[in-house]
Amino acid sequence: MQIILNGEAFATDAKTLEELCARLGFAEAKIATAVNGSFVAAASRGTTRLAEADEIEIVAPRQGG
């Protein structure tokens, strides 16, 4: 399945957002997620199924003004 991960095309067979995060090594990481422009809470990642062409954002703390 092709998705857009953080703005770039990405191939994955992960079924859920939680699985995708785990495969990327983010299982214990300090991240937040959104799917197709809407926030998905950490507790809902396991029940958020991924679909073809989904746009996934995975963000972390960064310097800011």
Added chain:
Amino acid sequence: MLTLYGKDFASRLLLGTAQYPSPESLKQAVKASGAEIITVSLRRESARARTGQGFWALIEELGCKVLPNTAGCHTAKEAIATAHMARELFNTNWIKLEVIANDDTLQPDLFGLVEAAGALSAEGFEILPYTTEDLSAAERLVAAGCTVLMPWAAPIGSARGLINREALKTLRAYFPDIPLIVDAGLGAPSHAAEVMEMGYDAVLLNTAVAKAGDPVKMAAAFARAIEAGRLAFEAGLIEPRDMASPSTPVAGTPFFKIDHAS
């Protein structure tokens, strides 16, 4: 004491965490500034670089109140989704709400800002909105639930100081009981002192400190200027006048003679 959303702060300087020459200089600058509130953002995390994880460890070490921003958002929808992610990521209801209208000026999109503020406020967010000096936008932000306003002094990163001093003065007069924080556009400690003398409650800085030749020293300089400006405001400035007025007593001046010519 500065009170924002029921929390008291001794420092009236809020400091951004971006653009420092090194993590160590960021740490030292925060310390030298005495800031108790620091701003952060959230950005896409790469599985390889994992940049955000290391940055978070540094921020935790500083022990400051973290104020996440929605920098770079161009619509209310983006800002709302970013605020949701920030609330979970940083475990805070506080959000420095930015909706940007234009990439050259980085001026706030006041319509998007008011829309996002209303939605987020209804969800329990405590919003510090990056706005302009516009009174009607300020009124709408307050009506939307904002109990703090953060007008710009000049475009972000421009270091130009107060480009619309009179409007900032009006805003201060119009909202005597709302904490007002000047956010963006200051370049020199004298700019910060000036807004504090005008009765502004605090100043939010980033570029002016981070890009200074010596960020740590500049952080200390701004801290003192802000403290000086606040003390001056509390002390009450004298009114300017057109003509001179001698400070040394006139009575008893040696060689004094009444000028009969006048």
